[in-house]
Amino acid sequence: MIAQAAAGVAAGGVALVWFRQDLRLADNPALVAAVASGLPVVPAFVLAEGDGSRPWGGASRWWLDKSLRSLGASLGDLGSRLVLRRGDPTLQILSLARQVGAAKVFWNRIYDAPGIARDTALKSALREDGIEVQSFNAGLLDEPWTVKTGVGGDFKVFTPYWRAARALLKGVKPQAAPNALVSPVAWPESEDLDAWGLHPRAPDWSGGFEAWRPGEGGAETRVDHFLETGLDGYGVRRDLPGGEAFSRLSPHLHWGEIGPRQVWRQSHAYVENRPDLASDLGKFLSELGWREFNHHLLFHNPTLPTENFRRNFDRFPWRNDPAGLEAWRRGRTGYPIVDAGMRELWATGFMHNRVRMVVASFLIKHLLIDWREGEAWFWDTLLDADLANNVANWQWSAGCGADAAPFFRIFNPVTQGEKFDGEGVYVRRWVPELARLPNAVLHSPWMASEPVLDRAGVRLGLDYPRPIVDHAMARQQALEAFKGLKVLD
DNA sequence: CCTGGAGTTGTCCTA
DNA sequence: TTAGGACAACTCCAG
Numbered sequence: 460m461i462a463q464a465a466a467g468v469a470a471g472g473v474a475l476v477w478f479r480q481d482l483r484l485a486d487n488p489a490l491v492a493a494v495a496s497g498l499p500v501v502p503a504f505v506l507a508e509g510d511g512s513r514p515w516g517g518a519s520r521w522w523l524d525k526s527l528r529s530l531g532a533s534l535g536d537l538g539s540r541l542v543l544r545r546g547d548p549t550l551q552i553l554s555l556a557r558q559v560g561a562a563k564v565f566w567n568r569i570y571d572a573p574g575i576a577r578d579t580a581l582k583s584a585l586r587e588d589g590i591e592v593q594s595f596n597a598g599l600l601d602e603p604w605t606v607k608t609g610v611g612g613d614f615k616v617f618t619p620y621w622r623a624a625r626a627l628l629k630g631v632k633p634q635a636a637p638n639a640l641v642s643p644v645a646w647p648e649s650e651d652l653d654a655w656g657l658h659p660r661a662p663d664w665s666g667g668f669e670a671w672r673p674g675e676g677g678a679e680t681r682v683d684h685f686l687e688t689g690l691d692g693y694g695v696r697r698d699l700p701g702g703e704a705f706s707r708l709s710p711h712l713h714w715g716e717i718g719p720r721q722v723w724r725q726s727h728a729y730v731e732n733r734p735d736l737a738s739d740l741g742k743f744l745s746e747l748g749w750r751e752f753n754h755h756l757l758f759h760n761p762t763l764p765t766e767n768f769r770r771n772f773d774r775f776p777w778r779n780d781p782a783g784l785e786a787w788r789r790g791r792t793g794y795p796i797v798d799a800g801m802r803e804l805w806a807t808g809f810m811h812n813r814v815r816m817v818v819a820s821f822l823i824k825h826l827l828i829d830w831r832e833g834e835a836w837f838w839d840t841l842l843d844a845d846l847a848n849n850v851a852n853w854q855w856s857a858g859c860g861a862d863a864a865p866f867f868r869i870f871n872p873v874t875q876g877e878k879f880d881g882e883g884v885y886v887r888r889w890v891p892e893l894a895r896l897p898n899a900v901l902h903s904p905w906m907a908s909e910p911v912l913d914r915a916g917v918r919l920g921l922d923y924p925r926p927i928v929d930h931a932m933a934r935q936q937a938l939e940a941f942k943g944l945k946v947l948d
Numbered sequence: 949c950c951t952g953g954a955g956t957t958g959t960c961c962t963a
Numbered sequence: 964t965t966a967g968g969a970c971a972a973c974t975c976c977a978g
Binding site for chain 1: 969970971972973974975976977978
Binding site for chain 1: 954955956957958959960
């Protein structure tokens, strides 16, 4: 310990880079600033514990494990390392900064309330130690406080928000990754990633995650692949869960293995010689826009993760229904499109966007279960679980969020299945016990005649459940429940 | 301050 | 078969 501290101090101080949700070398302003300081650079990551922020879910921990290995390897290629610590990040960064003799500390910002409070306090503490601290924006196109309505307020409706946010973007120029990092004279000790147990054991339920490639390299491959194969016709094709026209960038964006500026720049560059793709590009970028908007909402509404954005929903008569919740989680509701989605989630850590809306609508409006239950399940099982996106989207689905779906918009799981999975590619993949049913009844097996069920080898109630609620009845019940929410804020 | 058009993703009934 | 309107009421936001 003494030798290490002495080594850092003797070299005239080092630049400490605290990685969080920016696990990349390219377009990383904190890293660029550290290199520009001319000091030896110590890159560090802290597995946060007990700092008031929400602990990562199981799927997120799986991803983080791989992403840290990737980042560590990339730093190794530059002759550097990634120093790992766990515990309260404030204490860990303070102690690490002192230990290595940091003259400067750099990080990229995050935008949830506990994180902001922690970072603010840490900044003061470091400065009291005479250490220079600087934070940057790596994760958003526009930081939340820069996008304002005409009268200086924060937007609550997406369309005007995105119009204003785009107008602020003048020449989006991602920064290049550094070519080399100067190492400190001596490295501080690092914890062992294997010992963190982020990869599930006993049992290892991550077998279905193998198609993912966490890390900066995987993110770059994903963008290229999407632009080549998914952008053409994205506006329509993105809605088909059996297809492939979606980017799958969300987990990479969540961990900052690629930043929105890079996605913005690359997709514009790709479309430069393809004017026919302008409309599809706009659709794709508006998805980035929703990500921006969700972070904007979270920043301006710190209680978004736990409280209804529209407070009149505080009176909503949510049902306590453990059996229904469990059927939903396991994909045993008897509605094939819902069950397919929930099983895709469980198996792969991902769910198609259209299907996310369908299953959310089902939990909230058919089962009348609190959106927070669904949000918690997604948080644990989604590889792209992101606080801002998850809570804002669940609130939107429930009707209590910003710019939310009107209450009478109750998805019919049969109609949705027929409309967006008409050929049954998606349902047959994830609900294989129904695979031999003809398309006409695939999304409503309870409507099939006995001979049709027999031929398909389906015994309702045995091989596949009957619907746990009747759609028409549930719909009426939901409309009644929502009627009780007269606004009187 | 006032006004009025608009608001991610739908469903169902009727003509 | 298909197209159009009802479904409520509210808030947001620009002019």
